Amino acid sequence: MRKSMELKMLDWDSTFFEKKIFSAHLNNDDNIEELDLQLQNAKADLAYVFIPINSKIENKVAEKSSMVLYDHKLTYKMNLSGKDFPTVENIEEVDTTPDNDFISLAISSGIYSRFASDPSLSHKFEAMYELWLRNSLNKKLADKVFATKYNDFITSFITCKIKNGVGNIGLIATHENYRGKSLGKNLINHVHHWYLQNNIKVSEVVTQKANKIACAFYENYGFEISREDLVYHWHFKN
Ligand SMILES: CC(C)(COP(=O)(O)OP(=O)(O)OC[C@H]1O[C@@H](n2cnc3c(N)ncnc32)[C@H](O)[C@@H]1OP(=O)(O)O)[C@@H](O)C(=O)NCCC(=O)NCCS
Structure with a gap:
């Protein structure tokens, strides 16, 4: 059967x-x-x-x-065995309550999300990403949140969690004025360094095919696509 x-x-x-x-x-x-x-x-x-x-x-x-395609989901994977990742000094761990600028940065990492593009859910998209950030900082959804700052202003950040022996990147974003300066790449290096310290040899990150910049960024870093799924939303009238 x-x-x-x-x-x-x-x-x-x-x-x-x-x-x-x-x-x-x-x-x-x-x-x-x-x-x-x-x-x-x-x-x-x-x-x-x-x-x-x-x-x-x-x-x-x-x-x-009645089924609408809202996401072409790409899962990227990288084997970290035998590799070495440089860390830079200006990256710090953060676990404090986020200010509005930090929340806006977290929301910017979800602009291609199916929760933003589905008009029946989009009214809650920003609140969802804010909650995701808060629950990452308080360790419910993440093991670590790392960031770079200019004075107290967060210029880039990343969240990660180890699950079933695999390191997963959750949220990652660089403030638009600071993009293209290797901040994102340095954050991933830092997370990979931390994974290896914890004996984690596989790194995964999920993004949307429509997020061309994120795809170019992960591929340039050395990630390879390990899975592709289509995600439809099927709404019912009750
Ligand atoms: C994706 C993102 C985090 C990259 O951060 P960043 O700090 O600008 O990236 P880096 O400067 O470290 O870039 C590293 C490499 O990625 C690639 N890359 C970065 N931005 C790119 C772009 N706009 N177009 C093409 N390739 C790009 C390049 O190969 C770059 O190497 P180079 O600087 O030698 O050319 C940033 O664009 C961002 O915050 N985007 C909005 C949020 C988002 O989409 N997050 C991902 C959610 S899954």
Whole structure:
């Protein structure tokens, strides 16, 4: 018997967006009509539907006009074994309450996010990124937050978390006036140095294909694409 599709109620998202939200990871054998029924029975308001790129199911999904593609998600990976990463002195760990400038910088890292582009969710996009930053600084969502400053002004920052032996970069941004000065590259070096100190040999970061600058930045650094998924939002009228 084939494995049934992975449908999960998302408690955090449902509470935050005040909608009943599910996620579904589909594979080639899955049946969209069956998913439709299951979601209607569950009185879902919204489902995030994830499908791997170039899968046969892509055509079936594209036929459903109620499903809208909001993200072409790229997972970048880098093997750190045998490598050495230089650290620079001006990077510091931060864990204090963020000011408005720092919050704006965190929001700038999400401008290509599906939460910003879906008009039914975008009213909460900035609040979501602010919360992501706050919960990274208080260590709920991150192990470390590193930043560079000019006086007290944060010019660039990065968050990271080790999960199942893999280092994950969460948020990263350089203030627009400070871009192109290697601040971002230095932050990743610093995080990789910290990973290796903790015996972590694999680094991953997720971005959107539409974020061309971020893709160029990660690829220039030496990351390679390890996974590509399409993410559709399927809204239901209840
Ligand atoms: C992506 C980002 C963090 C890069 O930060 P940065 O400090 O400007 O990057 P660096 O100066 O360290 O750049 C390192 C390399 O990345 C590449 N790169 C950086 N910006 C680039 C751009 N605009 N176009 C093409 N390549 C770029 C270059 O190869 C660069 O090397 P070079 O300076 O020798 O040419 C920054 O553009 C940013 O904050 N963007 C908005 C937030 C965002 O999208 N975050 C990622 C979310 S996943």
